[in-house]
Amino acid sequence: MIALAEFEHVILQDVREQLQRMIKRVDGLNSIVFTDRDGVPVVKVSRNSQDQGFGFAKAEQMACSIASLTQAGRLQMGRPKYVISCKDSSQLICFNENQVFVHLFASSAATTGMLLCLEKELTALASDLSRVIDNS
Numbered sequence: 001m002i003a004l005a006e007f008e009h010v011i012l013q014d015v016r017e018q019l020q021r022m023i024k025r026v027d028g029l030n031s032i033v034f035t036d037r038d039g040v041p042v043v044k045v046s047r048n049s050q051d052q053g054f055g056f057a058k059a060e061q062m063a064c065s066i067a068s069l070t071q072a073g074r075l076q077m078g079r080p081k082y083v084i085s086c087k088d089s090s091q092l093i094c095f096n097e098n099q100v101f102v103h104l105f106a107s108s109a110a111t112t113g114m115l116l117c118l119e120k121e122l123t124a125l126a127s128d129l130s131r132v133i134d135n136s
Helices: 002-025 049-053 056-073 112-116 119-135
Strands: 029-036 041-046 082-086 090-097 100-107
Touching (some): 002 041, 056 082, 056 090, 056 100, 082 112, 090 119, 100 119
Antiparallel strands (some): 029 041
């Protein structure tokens, strides 16, 4: 059992490092949060250490995104891939990756198309995390 816990820790650390590199590479991307189906954060990484706390507003935005994706899936139009929410000074993109939701918090100056192009990389990381969630 200890080996499994160490394995999970290694996966989570590797995911965090890859996300940090991704945040540095994409202008305007402020934070990335992976949550389970219930909206519980599994991994969260941000550009600024002050953002690590993730306030109530971000939790509320993540819950709304998850609800939007869940409800859209019930409209019999296929599985929704993502939802984009834009505000005056920020935007949130939420990807639906089976067991895991991926939330990208960015400034309004960030290029939405560039953020959407991160989907392939994020999908690979989400599959690693879904294995960790399944084992928990």
